[in-house]
Amino acid sequence: MSETQTQGTTTQGRAGTPDAQDLAGRYSHSMIGVFGTPQRVLVRGEGTHVWDADGKEYLDLLGGIAVNALGHAHPDVVAAMTKQAGTLVHVSNFFATPTQIELAERLLELAKAPEGSGVFFTNSGTESNEAAFKIARRTGRPRILALEKSFHGRTMGALALTHKEAYRAPFEPLPGGVEFLPAGDTAALEAALAPGDVAALVLEPIQGEAGVLPLTEEYLRAARELTARHGALLILDEVQTGVGRTGEWFAHQAIGGLQPDVMTLAKGLGGGFPIGAVLTFGEHATGLLSPGQHGTTFGGNPLGAAVSLAVLGTLAEDGLLEKARTLGTQLQARILELAGRDPRITGVRGAGLLQGITLAAPIAPQVVVAALEHGFILNAANPSTLRLAPPLIITDEELGSFVEALPALLDAAERAAASTTDEKRS
Template sequence: MSEQITTTSGTTGAEDLTTRYGASMLGVFGTPQRILVRGEGAHVWDAEGNEYLDLLGGIAVNALGHAHPSFVAALTKQVETLGHVSNFFATGPQIELAETLLRLAEAPAGSGVFFTSSGTESNEAAFKIARRTGRPRILALEDAFHGRTMGALALTHKESYREPFEPLPGGVEFVPPGDVQALEAALAPGDVAALFLEPIQGEAGVVPLPDEYLRAARRLTAEHGTLLIVDEVQTGVARTGEWFAHQRLDDLQPDVMTLAKGLGGGFPIGAVIAYGEQVRSLLQPGQHGTTFGGNPLGASVALAVLGTIAEDDLRGSARDRGDHLARRIDELAADDDRITGIRGAGLLRGIALAEPIAPQVVARALEAGFIINAANPHTLRLAPPLIVTDAQIDTFVDALPALLDAATPGNCESDTIGKRS
């Protein structure tokens, strides 16, 4: 007797859906803040019909916002043609995407791409590339975040993420970011396989690494025969105003770059780029693999995302909108000592707060119709779609003083903060 699969799609109330979520999902994410049902451009709507300005973009994922016509068209066209094949076979979109990424990355002849489904999977592959050098040690930076799977977690510094799953893969050591002397000392023995770094440390509070440190990292790793692995999962794909954040420095070419997030604009796809034949050859046939990486759906969508960014000059838009946001926040900070500055580049920004109230501000912002994130207790993180406008940014900046009022202990919530619907 066959089993019938039934759905309960008729029950869509937010309270009911939240209850069902808690009853059916593993509790790793806690209770969802809202049940979202629809998105368009830089806005989303929840199950109760409330509208929100999405200034987080799925944490730097939704490069083109929600339901962008080029995203929808590429996905629809490809799924009507060929949805998935195993990696015993290749497809045109996969090959074209690899060629496009190598061109945008300005990778030398002999370079190659490996496709994944996520950022942590990209960093897992990079970890294995490092292991193939035969050297026993790998360096990562304090405050780094590279993912939650076991290899990527070994590269992630936050103790609360690491401790429940130890012992982690060994050989990883952490050095302080920005400290050239400490890096030089760690590399001196000549047995370091790779240095992993993020050009902007997102989970640390959107903290850019100094230019002189990045240049020193490239120089020192080259001198010691160590791979420089640049994690551009959050900073890549025009997020900072360059195709990849490290390209702002002319003399900084990594040995390996990892990507995901914005590459698919919401479709799960990541990539690893190995620069040059010597690095490309470290992983040999049979030494790594993936089921979904580089599937034609993801590759077609990624090509549409990259094409739209180029055609609409969204790199320039990211720079301009980011500069506008920074100016507006600096203006606020000049008169409001609760704001101590703004960090980051392009449309990856961290607003620094004097008091550890960022989670409370995030909650008040959601009530007011803005989706943002607390990277840490002192930092509000914004990573909106690259299509966001100055006018949309201004609505948040104009509301921020009242959000801070409402989040400050002892203050009553401002009457100016209301739920937008």
């Protein structure tokens, strides 16, 4: 079928590509609408920039929500994908492959995991957290603790660990036994663990979907000490914070001596290719799942493993973890300096290249729309927080261009918010 024959008559845009209006219409007629209306139809990416179907260029400050660690069409990723696709793409997990084994060894090395640790490969963050949920169940203890404002995924087990009622309510009853505690409240955590029947405590070092809310070092250390004392697993969800995003291989490594029992990964691990992982630390956690008790069809396939090895190699060779730390510090300083002149900005929080800019008014969604019009892609993590999670290859100059544009974006957002209010009144 020719391009012009697909779904009837097709209007051609730039370079023979169907135009944005046509593609958006086809999207709405062919896709289940769980994501709403797409903000744009993107057709190409290179480095830190993407282009839409109308040819407009954008600076990508979201990185596929902390996924595109090396940006778009990175030559190392393209080369690894092309080479592996020419030899072996997929085998069942009845068999092993060299790339799968090498990637598992590399992750254990980067995590400084002790002897007896192990890796289980998945395809996404929610699948990693499903596996972690099952590991917790295998302790035989009935209770699992998670935090208020947590987000761990959309599948049923991961959703049971997710706090937001709007996500949970349509799909109840969810798997039971999960209780939510206020983040940072050590006394509440100690009280919840005291009966001795808690299987696991599940934490995000930085609660990304909640608005880039870091847990304090004091709380994370207390979580490690208390779970160990009461025989519960400490499960760290590093799906968004892992693989260099915060300037460490894994965010918890910024705290010396802190090691979880289980860690979940995805997003940046494949630099855009779908792959996730669960790491279990030590023989006790590793031995909780026995043969036949869990599985996956595509997890750890040789293509995904080869791409992930290329991502990890490039992050190390190009010094991108140190760069993320440096750029994150510089970005925070710029935002705070701007906040000193513009009361509409109240602060910034996060680590490395996962940052949340806080606003005085709940206009973050309108800022996102204005940013698109000005050629920037970012995200409203909540009504008053802008989330930035750009590719780790981004430059200081590119980040600076956004900071310089931010006041104008706030102006446009305020006008849009005022217009909406007027329309509601009329």
